[in-house]
Amino acid sequence: MRGANVRTISEVKMAVRELRPGVLSLSALDWNRRLFDSLIPLPDGTTYNAYIITGSKATALIDSSDPAKERELLENLKNAGVGRIDYIIANHAEQDHSGAIPAVLKEHPEAKVVASQKCTEFLQDLLHIPAERFKPVGDHERLSLGNKTLEFIHTPWVHWPETIVTYLQEDKILFSCDFFGSHIAGSDLYADDEAKVLSSAKRYYAEIMMPFRAMIKINLEKLSGIDIRLIAPSHGPVHDNPSLILNAYREWTSDAVKNEAVIAYVSMHGSTEIMVNRLTEGLIKRGITVRQFDLPKTDIGEVAMALVDAVTIVVATPTVLAGPHPQAVYAAYLANLLRPKLKLVAVMGSYGWGGKMVEQLAGMITNLKVEVLEPVLVKGLPREEDLLKVDALADAIAKKHSEYKLMD
Ligand code: FEO
Numbered sequence: 001m002r003g004a005n006v007r008t009i010s011e012v013k014m015a016v017r018e019l020r021p022g023v024l025s026l027s028a029l030d031w032n033r034r035l036f037d038s039l040i041p042l043p044d045g046t047t048y049n050a051y052i053i054t055g056s057k058a059t060a061l062i063d064s065s066d067p068a069k070e071r072e073l074l075e076n077l078k079n080a081g082v083g084r085i086d087y088i089i090a091n092h093a094e095q096d097h098s099g100a101i102p103a104v105l106k107e108h109p110e111a112k113v114v115a116s117q118k119c120t121e122f123l124q125d126l127l128h129i130p131a132e133r134f135k136p137v138g139d140h141e142r143l144s145l146g147n148k149t150l151e152f153i154h155t156p157w158v159h160w161p162e163t164i165v166t167y168l169q170e171d172k173i174l175f176s177c178d179f180f181g182s183h184i185a186g187s188d189l190y191a192d193d194e195a196k197v198l199s200s201a202k203r204y205y206a207e208i209m210m211p212f213r214a215m216i217k218i219n220l221e222k223l224s225g226i227d228i229r230l231i232a233p234s235h236g237p238v239h240d241n242p243s244l245i246l247n248a249y250r251e252w253t254s255d256a257v258k259n260e261a262v263i264a265y266v267s268m269h270g271s272t273e274i275m276v277n278r279l280t281e282g283l284i285k286r287g288i289t290v291r292q293f294d295l296p297k298t299d300i301g302e303v304a305m306a307l308v309d310a311v312t313i314v315v316a317t318p319t320v321l322a323g324p325h326p327q328a329v330y331a332a333y334l335a336n337l338l339r340p341k342l343k344l345v346a347v348m349g350s351y352g353w354g355g356k357m358v359e360q361l362a363g364m365i366t367n368l369k370v371e372v373l374e375p376v377l378v379k380g381l382p383r384e385e386d387l388l389k390v391d392a393l394a395d396a397i398a399k400k401h402s403e404y405k406l407m408d
Pocket residue numbers: 092094095096097159160178235
């Protein structure tokens with residue numbers, strides 16, 4: 001069941017739409033934001049979703065917005081006819097959701113900020129909200145708004161250690177903040193374009209959630225006993241078919257991998273690229289799906305997405321001043337931070353007069369529980385005997401892939 005549009009985007013600056021009677025979605029659309037955390041590419045912009053729940057005795061605002069959209073949030077609360085706010089639920093302290101809380105508190109001096117204990121501490125440090133404005137809540141603690149009841153479920157590490165999700169019991173809506181989110185600025189309230197939303201959600205998972213895969217699995221299990229009809233995240237559209245995103249998360253966080261190899265490479269004068277193309281051809285011949293990325297031309301988010309399921313990463317780089325190319329360093333460093341399920345790593349590339357490329361790259365991936373294959377290093381332009389070593393690497397990768405439990 002879907003609620004009616006009470007206003008449309010064309011009528012107000014920010015979308016105010018009804019999810020259920022007494023439950024409004026307030027979406028701040030950031031169409032043109034292209035970078036998050038000064039790191040993550042946002043090809044589709046993003047949204048900061050807040051929600052208003054009006055009970056018979058009290059009103060709660062769930063999350064707020066990025067400070068850049070603070071004025072729009074305040075205007076929209078007025079547009080939505082919100083008079084008094086008793087509680088501001090801070091599911092997560094990161095400023096893209098909490099940044100407008102001080103402005104809301106100023107306009108609503110009666111409001112208390114409801115959050116996990118750790119989140120209250122973060123918000124005192126990050127936003128200088130005074131301690132007396134908080135109401136800390138424990139795991140599964142409930143808050144009655146009269147005819148609507150909020151339950152706070154502690155879900156640490158989706159995305160920071162303080163994160164919680166909020167469950168509206170009567171309407172069976174899970175307000176999940178970053179969890180199950182996607183960076184899309186779009187006018188659809190619901191995840192109607194499932195392929196697009198899943199692709200964006202996978203990118204989001206890869207960049208934001210993947211480092212905490214073990215904790216995400218625990219939190220998915222924790223939510224498994226709850227009857228959820230809608231998942232309303234604070235980025236991207238609402239899921240009115242929750243199993244779509246829940247099943248995707250189960251797959252992404254599972255231990256199973258796909259018969260895929262990521263080749264992340266840089267080539268300055270073409271020698272390393274010759275090796276990369278030979279390896280790509282060799283892996284394809286051996287039945288392995290290859291995702292090849294020319295790093296200086298690649299959206300690094302695409303590499304992160306490819307790492308969600310892959311067995312192998314091959315980093316290919318020429319030597320630059322006795323070490324790997326800085327673009328290869330960045331890719332290896334990022335892969336190490338994101339902690340994908342990878343099982344195998346290989347390094348290859350062309351050098352001019354020596355260097356410590358392999359040792360330096362190996363030192364950057366210490367978080368990864370991987371087997372490191374014999375590197376293939378070539379002096380100058382590859383000769384046929386060098387390319388036979390690349391073929392041998394393809395053989396070694398294929399042999400290892402045959403030993404792993406692979407998803408279809
Ligand atoms: Fe959307 Fe971790 O903030």
